[in-house]
Amino acid sequence: MALTLPYPSMNFVPLDVLTAAEQNQLVANIEYIANQFPITSQNIDWTTMGLVFSGATSQSETITQTANYQYKVISGLTSTVPVEPGGKYLIVAALSLNSTYNNGNTDFGVNILVGGTNKGTVLTGGTSYQSIVAFGEVDVISSTQMTVEVSIGGRVPGTYTVYTGSSLRVFRVK
Amino acid sequence: MLPYINYNETMDIVIDTIAIWTANFQNGLTVRKNPAGLRYKTKDGVYAIADKPIYRFAKDYKVGKTRYTLFVRTFDDNVGVAEKALDKVAKGLKEDFVKEKIANADVYNFEYLDFNIKGEK
Numbered sequence: 001m002a003l004t005l006p007y008p009s010m011n012f013v014p015l016d017v018l019t020a021a022e023q024n025q026l027v028a029n030i031e032y033i034a035n036q037f038p039i040t041s042q043n044i045d046w047t048t049m050g051l052v053f054s055g056a057t058s059q060s061e062t063i064t065q066t067a068n069y070q071y072k073v074i075s076g077l078t079s080t081v082p083v084e085p086g087g088k089y090l091i092v093a094a095l096s097l098n099s100t101y102n103n104g105n106t107d108f109g110v111n112i113l114v115g116g117t118n119k120g121t122v123l124t125g126g127t128s129y130q131s132i133v134a135f136g137e138v139d140v141i142s143s144t145q146m147t148v149e150v151s152i153g154g155r156v157p158g159t160y161t162v163y164t165g166s167s168l169r170v171f172r173v174k
Numbered sequence: 175m176l177p178y179i180n181y182n183e184t185m186d187i188v189i190d191t192i193a194i195w196t197a198n199f200q201n202g203l204t205v206r207k208n209p210a211g212l213r214y215k216t217k218d219g220v221y222a223i224a225d226k227p228i229y230r231f232a233k234d235y236k237v238g239k240t241r242y243t244l245f246v247r248t249f250d251d252n253v254g255v256a257e258k259a260l261d262k263v264a265k266g267l268k269e270d271f272v273k274e275k276i277a278n279a280d281v282y283n284f285e286y287l288d289f290n291i292k293g294e295k
Contacts, residue, residue, distance in 0.1 A: 011199075013245045014195060015186075016206055
């Protein structure tokens with residue numbers, strides 16, 4: 001990922017004495033780099049990633065949550081994908097959905113699960129039509145495949161409709 | 175207790191002696207003017223305080239696939255002389271030699287070469 005620093009082309013060799021202004025510039029550069037995280041769609045260089053898997057739901061799916069804090073897997077956004085041991089993967093779930101609740105509490109979230117473990121969560125709220133993008137990062141140590149699932153649920157019971165075209169993508173970070 | 179740094183061995187400015195370090199990734203010669211007052215080491219190994227500005231000239235070079243920086247500190251502000259000397263020394267360096275010299279380079283580690291500001295041994 002190539003970043004453009006606020007103060008590029010700073011150069012020093014050993015024993016150089018830096019001025020206060022230069023030290024301020026160094027700090028500004030460090031802060032800029034620090035602020036690049038966590039990962040968002042704005043600071044990812046998609047061209048450096050290999051697309052491993054890309055799938056989209058072919059039909060709308062309605063999910064009913066019956067208990068508080070209950071998360072349910074969206075069946076159209078589940079897949080087992082081949083991975084390379086030692087690789088780093090970025091998983092992106094993009095959902096179009098509607099949600100309704102049994103009472104006024106509208107907080108809910110989308111989880112990315114790999115092998116049943118949560119690797120990324122996006123929390124949101126509201127009952128109207130929404131577009132949500134959730135990110136998850138996985139370091140694969142020894143497996144040759146991983147199961148990726150996207151689940152949805154909230155603080156209180158509710159019903160979610162995930163629309164056609166919602167997608168799940170897995171990228172190999174190079 | 176502060177960490178011990180052996181300034182005598184690692185942090186000496188030696189005037190008019192060309193040194194090698196890791197690449198700075200700059201195009202062309204860079205110059206830094208340091209005010210009077212810096213401590214430096216004379217050719218006789220004696221420490222002295224500079225009573226005039228010290229100029230630092232540095233330039234990136236590439237040999238084979240290895241990039242590196244040559245730099246020199248001098249009282250002379252003549253850019254042409256410094257760059258000519260650095261270029262002359264760089265021409266004579268082989269990749270294996272450069273790799274060995276910059277293998278352990280960091281902020282505290284660099285190596286002086288046996289070349290003076292005129293590019294001579």
